[in-house]
Amino acid sequence: MVMFGHFVLLVLIGGAMSAEVQRPRGVPLSKRQFYEEDKPFTCLDGSRTIPFDRVNDDYCDCLDGSDEPGTAACPNGNFHCTNAGFRPGFIPSSRVNDGICDCCDTTDEYNSGVDCQNTCRELGRKEKEELQKMAEIAKEGFMFKKQLIHEAKQGLEDKKSKLGDVQNSKKDLEAKVEALRTVKETAEQPEKEAKERHLKAWEEQKAVIRMEKDKARMADVFLELDDDGDGFVSFTELQSHSELDPDSDASFTEAEAQGLLGGVDKVDTVAFETVWNNIKEKYVSESTADVPPPGETTQDETRDPSSDNDSENYPDEDIPEEDDDEDMDEDDEDMDEGDYKPPSTSQTDDKKDDDEEGTMPPYDQETQTLIDAAQKARDEFNEAEKALREVEDQIRNLEKEISFDFGPSSEFAYLYSQCYELTTGEYVYRLCPFNKVSQKPKFGGSETNLGTWGKWAGPEDNIYSVMKYEHGTGCWQGPNRSTTVKLTCGKETVVTSTSEPSRCEYLIEFTSPAICQDPASSDSGHPDHEEL
Numbered sequence: 001m002v003m004f005g006h007f008v009l010l011v012l013i014g015g016a017m018s019a020e021v022q023r024p025r026g027v028p029l030s031k032r033q034f035y036e037e038d039k040p041f042t043c044l045d046g047s048r049t050i051p052f053d054r055v056n057d058d059y060c061d062c063l064d065g066s067d068e069p070g071t072a073a074c075p076n077g078n079f080h081c082t083n084a085g086f087r088p089g090f091i092p093s094s095r096v097n098d099g100i101c102d103c104c105d106t107t108d109e110y111n112s113g114v115d116c117q118n119t120c121r122e123l124g125r126k127e128k129e130e131l132q133k134m135a136e137i138a139k140e141g142f143m144f145k146k147q148l149i150h151e152a153k154q155g156l157e158d159k160k161s162k163l164g165d166v167q168n169s170k171k172d173l174e175a176k177v178e179a180l181r182t183v184k185e186t187a188e189q190p191e192k193e194a195k196e197r198h199l200k201a202w203e204e205q206k207a208v209i210r211m212e213k214d215k216a217r218m219a220d221v222f223l224e225l226d227d228d229g230d231g232f233v234s235f236t237e238l239q240s241h242s243e244l245d246p247d248s249d250a251s252f253t254e255a256e257a258q259g260l261l262g263g264v265d266k267v268d269t270v271a272f273e274t275v276w277n278n279i280k281e282k283y284v285s286e287s288t289a290d291v292p293p294p295g296e297t298t299q300d301e302t303r304d305p306s307s308d309n310d311s312e313n314y315p316d317e318d319i320p321e322e323d324d325d326e327d328m329d330e331d332d333e334d335m336d337e338g339d340y341k342p343p344s345t346s347q348t349d350d351k352k353d354d355d356e357e358g359t360m361p362p363y364d365q366e367t368q369t370l371i372d373a374a375q376k377a378r379d380e381f382n383e384a385e386k387a388l389r390e391v392e393d394q395i396r397n398l399e400k401e402i403s404f405d406f407g408p409s410s411e412f413a414y415l416y417s418q419c420y421e422l423t424t425g426e427y428v429y430r431l432c433p434f435n436k437v438s439q440k441p442k443f444g445g446s447e448t449n450l451g452t453w454g455k456w457a458g459p460e461d462n463i464y465s466v467m468k469y470e471h472g473t474g475c476w477q478g479p480n481r482s483t484t485v486k487l488t489c490g491k492e493t494v495v496t497s498t499s500e501p502s503r504c505e506y507l508i509e510f511t512s513p514a515i516c517q518d519p520a521s522s523d524s525g526h527p528d529h530e531e532l
Helices: 002-017 029-034 120-225 235-239 254-260 272-284 325-334 345-357 365-403 460-465
Strands: 078-081 089-092 420-423 427-432 436-441 448-456 466-470 482-489 494-502 505-512
Touching: 120 272, 120 365, 120 482, 235 254, 254 272, 420 494, 427 494, 427 505, 436 505, 448 482, 460 466, 460 482
Parallel strands: 482 505
Antiparallel strands: 078 089, 420 427, 427 436, 436 448, 448 466, 466 482, 494 505
16 A cells, blocks of 8 residues: 555656646646646637647637647747746747757757757756855845844934934024124124224325325416416416317317406416316326326335235234125124225225325224224124034934934935945946935046935835936936936945946946845745746
8 A cells, every 4th residue: 555655656746747748738837727638728818719639739829829838830929838946937939949948948849859958957956056145145134234223223312312412502502692793793883983983084184185186286287387487377378278178179269268267367376276176177187197296206106016905904904704695794784984895996996096195094003902802703703603503504414314214214324424336447336325326437537427316216015125316417418317226135235236228327236234134024035936
């Protein structure tokens, strides 16, 4: 009885190994029930029913090619390779008996005469070794992942704690800034008043200088017009200067000349002052207006050109830093005519006056002391305000990191602020997760943005397996560059390959422990075999 059992077992094993005899050639076990030898065959698409002896008769009867699973008769047919010892699979029916061994068990070349070797067991052995290797990698990777999750959890708690501390320091800095603002404004008021007084005195001094220059110029012009040197300027002497013709009509009449003299025939140096007011515009516009009065030298002769800058007007005074637009607005409100401003057209004219009338004298000690005190207050205020902005930046960055989607257990958090590179024959590719992807020529050249962080873009059941980077540098007459990053399990975090499957669309293969799954709950590495 036992021997009979062994015999039956051997028969069953033999039947399993010669499975092709038990069903039409090219048919998988999952479809065996549709091919019963003692019944007519109905095409799998239901289009028609034919006698069973037409199955695999090398003539295509069914539109879907299901009646010829073991021949090349139907262009759309599929041949099933049993591949015992390896993985079963399908090949197009057109490859059956084409002289090339496609099935590792050689069943596709049953009538071509080609000598095929059954390589299924060797392929199965290699696949098993590869799967075991991948399983070991997955196991080690998952161990790293658990460590990453632990560190991410601790890091998240640290960030939340730090955020609380920084938010408290922000309140203290805000109070400090407001206190220093008051000190600054209090110090700037007497500074402003002292500068205004200094400027007013300088303007009065310049008015005196201008008056003296005007009188000297008037005396020079009187001598120039008094052709006969008799101490009088007559209307006939005026007429010899056609440039003084009031209407510039090339006819300087006696009446016009007398009109300039106030209706008289001639004037002395005292009465000439009235005439000067009528004609000095003609002289001021000429180059002779720059000639200094007797005994004086020009600014150009006494002044070092290298020192021609507005800072000479404000010795020992620092200009406040321009931290931001808000500070600039506040500073503009506080600045008076004595403060520095970028030169405008009117200020250029003022500088010309300064060149003619000398530079504004240095501030007196009392005014300079007020300026120094105000500048110190501004510096302290600006420093505190800068510290406040830095704290606000810290808060924004911490809040961003705390709320960012780093995976179900924040396992991808360790990638934040990191970058990974891969050098190919021509380029250096740089992946900065959650930031951007770039490409730079290996032997010099500018960097090209291949996309900035967009979103997790994997399938619904594994969304964290794919990263999408979008809106990179535009291609010539094409779209903006974009990059898809596919993550696979690995013990190390590394960029393994890059490619450009479509124009301006890049693909990066990236291994990371964070994507590894628990081997105990995963069926990966142990695919179900359809055939024995």
